[in-house]
Amino acid sequence: MMEKLFHIRAKLFRRANLLASVMALAVGACVSSVQSAHAQWAVYDGAAHVQTVLIAARELQQIDNQITSLANQAQMLVNQAKNLALLPLSTLSTLQSTISQTTALLAQAQNIAYSVQSVEQKYQQAYTSISSGMSDSSLFSQAQTRWQNSVGGFEDALKLQARVVGNIPSDSSAMTQLVSASQTSTGALQAAQAGNQLLALQSRQLSDIQAELAANGRATALQQARDAATEAESEAQYQHFSQHDAYVPGTVSMFGSSGN
Incomplete structure (x- = not known):
């Protein structure tokens, strides 16, 4: 023109x-x-x-x-x-993929899922239903379940931590590209879009931190609940032991001798 x-x-x-x-x-x-x-x-x-x-x-x-x-x-x-020119760079698909991977790891939580209903049901079964009226085999079975829950919780936390650390290189690359695009933008819209994508990247990083804190807190809570249940289990086992007949001394024959 x-x-x-x-x-x-x-x-x-x-x-x-x-x-x-x-x-x-x-x-x-x-x-x-x-x-x-x-x-x-x-x-x-x-x-x-x-x-x-x-x-x-x-x-x-x-x-x-x-x-x-x-x-x-x-x-x-x-x-x-x-x-009014649009920013030619978009990191939205990468951010969505990363969030999906983190969400999938949270959904794979072992034994006790991140669900209020699941927590109420399984916590009641394995942690608060201990009584002296239970058999030794039942007490052992519940103790085994609590141990598996604790081990699974720590494993889940380690997996999520590995995922968060693995996101750091891609986050660094995306941040470099977005900052460069913002500095070389030809108009206000491109600069605003680059800024919005940087904010989206920060929000995704915050969600990673939130997920990691939740996984670590879950593992710690499961271990603390296991420790509390172990005390109740010890009390029940003591009650079982105390209900047996008292010790009655008797004559013991050693080495086939009938004398001393």
Whole structure:
């Protein structure tokens, strides 16, 4: 658009120069005619001719002003187009993939899932239902379940920690690309989009920290619950032991001797 306007402007200037040249030649011819044919009473109105040239010059100046105005408007449109240009870089798919992987790890929680219903049900079965009326085999079975829960909780926490650490290189690469895109943006929209993607990256990192804290807290809580249940289990086992008949001394024969 800018090039077309400049071409039009140059063309008009060329026409103006040509018109001025023609007028100059015409004036010269008229003067010569007057001088050569003075006896024929030829009349040349110089004032009218000058007035005509001035009017043509003003019209050319108006056209030049219009071309300048159009050029400024075209430049304004170009700047607006730059401000509305979209950022060619998008990290959304990578962020969504990373969040999906973290969510999948949380869903794979062993034995006791991240669910209020699951916690209530399995905690009641393995941690708060211990009583002296239970058999030794039942007490052992529950103790085995609590041990498996604790081991599984620590394993889940370690897996999630490995996932969070594994995200660091890709996060660093995405941050470098987004900062570079923001610094080299051609308009306000590209800069804003780069900033929004940086905020999205930070939000995803915060969700990783939240998930890691939840996994660590779950592992710690399972171990603490196991320790508390172990105390109740020890009390039940003591009750079992104390219910047996008291020890009654008797004669013991050693080495087949019947004497001392």
